[in-house]
Amino acid sequence: MAEITREDLERRVKRRENLKDLDLSGLNLDDLPMEGAIFRKCKLTGTSFNYARMAFARFDNCLMNDCVMQRCNLQEASIRECDLSNSDIADSELTEINMSQTILNKTNLSGCFLNHSIFISSDLQLCNFSQSTLQGSNLNGAKMLVCDFTAVNAKNLTAQDADFTGSMFEGAHLDDSKMQKSRFNFCNLSVASFQECDLSESQISFSKLDYVNFSSANLNSVMMVKVTGLEANLTGAIMNGAKL
Structure with missing residues:
Protein backbone atom coordinates (compact mmCIF):
# COMPACT_ATOMS: atom_id res chain seq x y z
CA MET A 1 0.00 0.00 0.00
CA ALA A 2 1.29 3.46 -0.91
CA GLU A 3 2.87 5.53 1.86
CA ILE A 4 1.82 8.87 0.34
CA THR A 5 -1.08 10.15 -1.75
CA ARG A 6 -1.09 11.27 -5.36
CA GLU A 7 -1.36 14.88 -4.19
CA ASP A 8 1.64 14.53 -1.85
CA LEU A 9 3.68 13.03 -4.67
CA GLU A 10 2.74 15.81 -7.06
CA ARG A 11 3.82 18.45 -4.52
CA ARG A 12 7.17 16.74 -3.91
CA VAL A 13 7.85 16.44 -7.62
CA LYS A 14 7.08 20.12 -8.13
CA ARG A 15 9.58 20.95 -5.35
CA ARG A 16 12.19 18.81 -7.17
CA GLU A 17 12.58 16.49 -4.18
CA ASN A 18 14.39 13.19 -4.62
CA LEU A 19 11.92 10.41 -3.83
CA LYS A 20 13.83 7.60 -2.11
CA ASP A 21 12.86 4.34 -0.37
CA LEU A 22 9.12 5.02 -0.72
CA ASP A 23 6.35 2.50 -1.24
CA LEU A 24 4.17 3.97 -4.00
CA SER A 25 2.46 0.71 -4.90
CA GLY A 26 -0.97 0.92 -6.47
CA LEU A 27 -1.10 4.70 -6.80
CA ASN A 28 -3.11 6.18 -9.66
CA LEU A 29 -0.71 8.61 -11.34
CA ASP A 30 -2.58 8.81 -14.65
CA ASP A 31 -2.09 12.10 -16.54
CA LEU A 32 0.24 13.41 -13.82
CA PRO A 33 2.99 15.86 -14.87
CA MET A 34 6.26 14.41 -13.51
CA GLU A 35 8.88 15.77 -15.88
CA GLY A 36 12.34 15.44 -14.34
CA ALA A 37 11.13 13.50 -11.28
CA ILE A 38 13.74 11.37 -9.48
CA PHE A 39 12.84 8.00 -7.90
CA ARG A 40 15.47 5.93 -6.10
CA LYS A 41 14.86 2.48 -4.59
CA CYS A 42 11.10 3.02 -4.66
CA LYS A 43 8.43 0.32 -4.87
CA LEU A 44 5.92 1.07 -7.63
CA THR A 45 4.26 -2.33 -8.00
CA GLY A 46 0.87 -2.04 -9.69
CA THR A 47 1.10 1.72 -10.09
CA SER A 48 -0.83 3.31 -12.98
CA PHE A 49 1.01 5.87 -15.16
CA ASN A 50 -1.32 6.05 -18.18
CA TYR A 51 -0.74 9.28 -20.14
CA ALA A 52 1.70 10.48 -17.45
CA ARG A 53 4.27 13.04 -18.58
CA MET A 54 7.65 11.82 -17.33
CA ALA A 55 10.16 13.15 -19.85
CA PHE A 56 13.67 13.36 -18.34
CA ALA A 57 12.52 11.44 -15.23
CA ARG A 58 14.96 9.13 -13.47
CA PHE A 59 14.23 5.76 -11.88
CA ASP A 60 17.17 4.01 -10.18
CA ASN A 61 16.90 0.54 -8.58
CA CYS A 62 13.10 0.71 -8.50
CA LEU A 63 10.59 -2.15 -8.46
CA MET A 64 8.12 -1.30 -11.25
CA ASN A 65 6.46 -4.64 -11.94
CA ASP A 66 2.79 -4.95 -12.94
CA CYS A 67 2.58 -1.25 -13.81
CA VAL A 68 0.15 0.14 -16.40
CA MET A 69 1.94 2.86 -18.38
CA GLN A 70 0.12 3.09 -21.70
CA ARG A 71 0.64 6.19 -23.85
CA CYS A 72 2.96 7.80 -21.32
CA ASN A 73 5.85 10.10 -22.21
CA LEU A 74 9.26 8.92 -21.00
CA GLN A 75 11.36 10.70 -23.60
CA GLU A 76 15.03 10.90 -22.53
CA ALA A 77 14.14 9.29 -19.19
CA SER A 78 16.46 6.89 -17.36
CA ILE A 79 15.18 3.58 -15.94
CA ARG A 80 18.37 1.87 -14.77
CA GLU A 81 18.71 -1.35 -12.78
CA CYS A 82 14.93 -1.56 -12.31
CA ASP A 83 12.44 -4.42 -12.68
CA LEU A 84 9.63 -3.70 -15.17
CA SER A 85 8.32 -7.24 -15.41
CA ASN A 86 4.68 -7.73 -16.43
CA SER A 87 4.25 -4.00 -17.04
CA ASP A 88 2.28 -2.59 -19.98
CA ILE A 89 4.00 0.38 -21.66
CA ALA A 90 2.27 0.07 -25.04
CA ASP A 91 2.09 3.00 -27.48
CA SER A 92 4.36 5.21 -25.37
CA GLU A 93 6.99 7.82 -26.28
CA LEU A 94 10.35 6.42 -25.14
CA THR A 95 12.76 8.13 -27.54
CA GLU A 96 16.33 8.16 -26.13
CA ILE A 97 15.29 6.32 -22.96
CA ASN A 98 18.06 4.56 -21.02
CA MET A 99 17.07 1.10 -19.75
CA SER A 100 20.55 -0.26 -19.13
CA GLN A 101 20.80 -3.29 -16.82
CA THR A 102 17.03 -3.36 -16.36
CA ILE A 103 14.94 -6.55 -16.08
CA LEU A 104 11.91 -6.87 -18.34
CA ASN A 105 9.95 -10.13 -18.24
CA LYS A 106 6.66 -10.30 -20.18
CA THR A 107 6.75 -6.52 -20.60
CA ASN A 108 4.58 -5.00 -23.35
Missing part, protein backbone atom coordinates in the same frame (compact mmCIF):
# COMPACT_ATOMS: atom_id res chain seq x y z
CA LEU A 109 6.43 -2.38 -25.42
CA SER A 110 4.37 -2.79 -28.58
CA GLY A 111 3.82 0.30 -30.68
CA CYS A 112 6.39 2.34 -28.73
CA PHE A 113 8.74 4.98 -30.08
CA LEU A 114 12.15 3.75 -28.88
CA ASN A 115 14.48 5.45 -31.34
CA HIS A 116 18.03 5.91 -29.98
CA SER A 117 17.14 4.03 -26.79
CA ILE A 118 19.73 2.19 -24.69
CA PHE A 119 19.28 -1.39 -23.47
CA ILE A 120 22.94 -2.20 -22.79
CA SER A 121 23.27 -5.43 -20.75
CA SER A 122 19.52 -5.53 -20.04
CA ASP A 123 17.75 -8.84 -19.37
CA LEU A 124 14.51 -9.35 -21.32
CA GLN A 125 12.32 -12.41 -21.74
CA LEU A 126 8.97 -12.85 -23.50
CA CYS A 127 8.68 -9.11 -24.19
CA ASN A 128 6.56 -7.62 -26.96
CA PHE A 129 8.15 -4.99 -29.22
CA SER A 130 5.84 -5.58 -32.19
CA GLN A 131 5.38 -2.57 -34.47
CA SER A 132 7.73 -0.44 -32.37
CA THR A 133 10.53 1.76 -33.71
CA LEU A 134 14.07 1.12 -32.47
CA GLN A 135 16.11 3.04 -35.03
CA GLY A 136 19.62 3.87 -33.87
CA SER A 137 19.19 2.07 -30.54
CA ASN A 138 21.97 0.34 -28.59
CA LEU A 139 21.34 -3.23 -27.45
CA ASN A 140 24.95 -4.28 -26.91
CA GLY A 141 25.23 -7.29 -24.61
CA ALA A 142 21.48 -7.48 -24.02
CA LYS A 143 19.63 -10.77 -23.51
CA MET A 144 16.32 -10.61 -25.37
CA LEU A 145 15.06 -14.17 -25.22
CA VAL A 146 11.82 -15.28 -26.90
CA CYS A 147 10.78 -11.69 -27.61
CA ASP A 148 8.40 -10.48 -30.32
CA PHE A 149 9.99 -8.03 -32.78
CA THR A 150 7.35 -8.50 -35.48
CA ALA A 151 7.34 -5.60 -37.96
CA VAL A 152 9.71 -3.44 -35.90
CA ASN A 153 11.54 -0.60 -37.60
CA ALA A 154 15.05 -0.96 -36.19
CA LYS A 155 17.35 0.33 -38.90
CA ASN A 156 20.89 1.35 -37.90
CA LEU A 157 20.65 -0.70 -34.72
CA THR A 158 23.72 -1.54 -32.64
CA ALA A 159 23.37 -4.98 -31.05
CA GLN A 160 26.80 -6.53 -30.73
CA ASP A 161 27.04 -9.73 -28.65
CA ALA A 162 23.27 -9.64 -28.04
CA ASP A 163 21.23 -12.81 -27.51
CA PHE A 164 17.89 -13.00 -29.37
CA THR A 165 17.43 -16.77 -29.03
CA GLY A 166 13.88 -17.90 -29.80
CA SER A 167 12.65 -14.47 -30.87
CA MET A 168 10.25 -13.50 -33.66
CA PHE A 169 11.49 -11.02 -36.29
CA GLU A 170 8.89 -11.62 -38.98
CA GLY A 171 8.66 -8.55 -41.23
CA ALA A 172 11.24 -6.61 -39.18
CA HIS A 173 13.44 -3.94 -40.79
CA LEU A 174 17.01 -4.04 -39.44
CA ASP A 175 18.94 -2.62 -42.40
CA ASP A 176 22.40 -1.09 -41.84
CA SER A 177 22.65 -2.52 -38.32
CA LYS A 178 25.79 -3.63 -36.48
CA MET A 179 25.02 -7.01 -34.92
CA GLN A 180 28.37 -8.80 -34.77
CA LYS A 181 28.65 -11.92 -32.59
CA SER A 182 24.92 -11.92 -31.83
CA ARG A 183 22.75 -15.01 -31.46
CA PHE A 184 19.61 -15.60 -33.55
CA ASN A 185 19.24 -19.33 -32.91
CA PHE A 186 15.72 -20.80 -33.06
CA CYS A 187 14.36 -17.48 -34.39
CA ASN A 188 11.78 -16.70 -37.06
CA LEU A 189 13.43 -14.23 -39.47
CA SER A 190 10.89 -14.67 -42.26
CA VAL A 191 10.38 -11.61 -44.48
CA ALA A 192 12.84 -9.67 -42.29
CA SER A 193 15.34 -7.30 -43.90
CA PHE A 194 19.00 -7.36 -42.83
CA GLN A 195 20.24 -5.48 -45.89
CA GLU A 196 23.82 -4.22 -45.49
CA CYS A 197 23.96 -5.45 -41.87
CA ASP A 198 27.17 -6.57 -40.20
CA LEU A 199 26.32 -10.00 -38.80
CA SER A 200 29.86 -11.34 -38.81
CA GLU A 201 30.54 -14.18 -36.34
CA SER A 202 26.85 -14.37 -35.43
CA GLN A 203 24.85 -17.56 -34.88
CA ILE A 204 21.70 -18.06 -36.97
CA SER A 205 21.10 -21.80 -36.55
CA PHE A 206 17.84 -23.78 -36.37
CA SER A 207 15.99 -20.68 -37.60
CA LYS A 208 13.28 -19.96 -40.18
CA LEU A 209 14.44 -17.75 -43.07
CA ASP A 210 11.56 -17.60 -45.55
CA TYR A 211 12.10 -14.63 -47.90
CA VAL A 212 14.64 -13.02 -45.55
CA ASN A 213 16.77 -10.29 -47.14
CA PHE A 214 20.51 -10.58 -46.43
CA SER A 215 21.55 -8.64 -49.55
CA SER A 216 24.97 -6.94 -49.21
CA ALA A 217 25.21 -8.15 -45.60
CA ASN A 218 28.47 -9.12 -43.91
CA LEU A 219 28.01 -12.79 -43.02
CA ASN A 220 31.66 -13.64 -42.51
CA SER A 221 32.17 -16.58 -40.12
CA VAL A 222 28.43 -16.86 -39.49
CA MET A 223 27.12 -20.15 -38.07
CA MET A 224 23.99 -20.93 -40.10
CA VAL A 225 23.23 -24.64 -39.75
CA LYS A 226 19.93 -26.52 -39.92
CA VAL A 227 17.98 -23.46 -41.08
CA THR A 228 14.83 -23.65 -43.20
CA GLY A 229 13.60 -21.10 -45.68
CA LEU A 230 12.30 -20.29 -49.14
CA GLU A 231 13.86 -17.75 -51.50
CA ALA A 232 16.22 -16.04 -49.05
CA ASN A 233 18.03 -13.12 -50.72
CA LEU A 234 21.82 -13.36 -50.38
CA THR A 235 22.69 -11.10 -53.32
CA GLY A 236 26.04 -9.42 -52.71
CA ALA A 237 26.41 -10.91 -49.23
CA ILE A 238 29.95 -11.65 -48.00
CA MET A 239 30.17 -15.12 -46.48
CA ASN A 240 33.86 -15.89 -46.01
CA GLY A 241 34.30 -18.65 -43.44
CA ALA A 242 30.55 -19.11 -42.96
CA LYS A 243 29.42 -22.52 -41.70
CA LEU A 244 26.29 -23.64 -43.54
